[in-house]
Amino acid sequence: MTATRTHVGRFRFGADTDRWWWSDQMFLIHGMQPGEVVPTRELLLAHVQRDARPTVAETLDRCVDEPDPRGCDYCLVDLSGTEHRVVLAVAGDGDRDVTGFLVDVTAAHAALLAERVNAELTLALESHAAIDQAKGILMLTYGVDEAAAFGILKQSSQRHNTRLRELAGRVVAVAAGGLESTTRELLDETLCGRSVPTPPPTARRHLDLRTERGDRESVLRVSGVVDLSNRDELADAITFAMLGAADVGRVTVDVRGLGRVGPAVVDVLTAALRRSAAHGITLTIVGGCLGAAETPDPAHRSSLATRS
Secondary structure, eight states, X not given: OOOOOOEEEXXXXXXXXXXXXXXXXXXXXXXXXXXXXXXXXXXXXXXXXXXXXHHHHHHHHHHHHOOSOXXXXXXXXXXXXXXXXXXXXXXXXXXXXXXXXXXXXXXXXXXXXXXXXXXXXXXXXXXXXXXXXXXXXXXXXXXXXXXXXXXXXXXXXXXTTOOHHHHHHHHHHHGGGOOOTTHHHHHHHHHTTOOOOOOXXXXXXXXXXXXXXXXXXXXEEEEEOOOTTTHHHHHHHHHHHHHHTTTTOEEEEEEEEEXXXXXXXXXXXXXXXXXXXXXXXXXXXXXXXXXXXTSOOGGGGGGEEEEO
């Protein structure tokens, strides 16, 4: 929180003599120069917002005969018409003399209000982002448009008395592990108000990369699943294998351990074949099958080999 300056004024008065003393800050809080006027009870109450005057007057009166300190807060209007949020604290000494403090908390109040507004704005933005993500997930999963996806969310929220932001967060959590064959079923259960185990937010496709370096070639064995979320790991592993085999000039990439050689794998292998040709390295792919569209041009074919 940003540091704010707080002004504190002090005052004293005798209940029997009705003589008042104000500190310089007391005058300044009221918009006056120190000593500009003679301080009185009437002057203090005149600067209290009308609705709060009975409360302030009662606070001043009751502390005269009762030893316990008393306080209240109110809106003070200074001589120029500017409003201040202030806190009044008074205590009697037992002899009908009263000492008090007036604290101007306007800046602190404004800072607190700004902090609350920022917090509410942040929450609203987070809610909006979560709802947008949830709508995108439902559009992709159920094949509906944006309006229909929001309708599904809103209807489920109302039917099961769940905040829209909270429900959207559950939908995002369910899809965090990827859109598997069971995702639609899990989303159905979530939107129907049932408790669904939340997958780890960082859940990723399993990919195992092992490099074996020999005298004649470097072999990279790939197993698991490769998609757009982790294809860069495969690309980096092939690059490191080629760098490590620069002296022997041969690299084999064994992708027989992959469950499926999809477009993400084809993209990575095609780019790797082009890089190997440019650097004079023979790259052999075992278990992969690149179509004619992905095969480098004939000028580069002498430097590569593929086999299944």
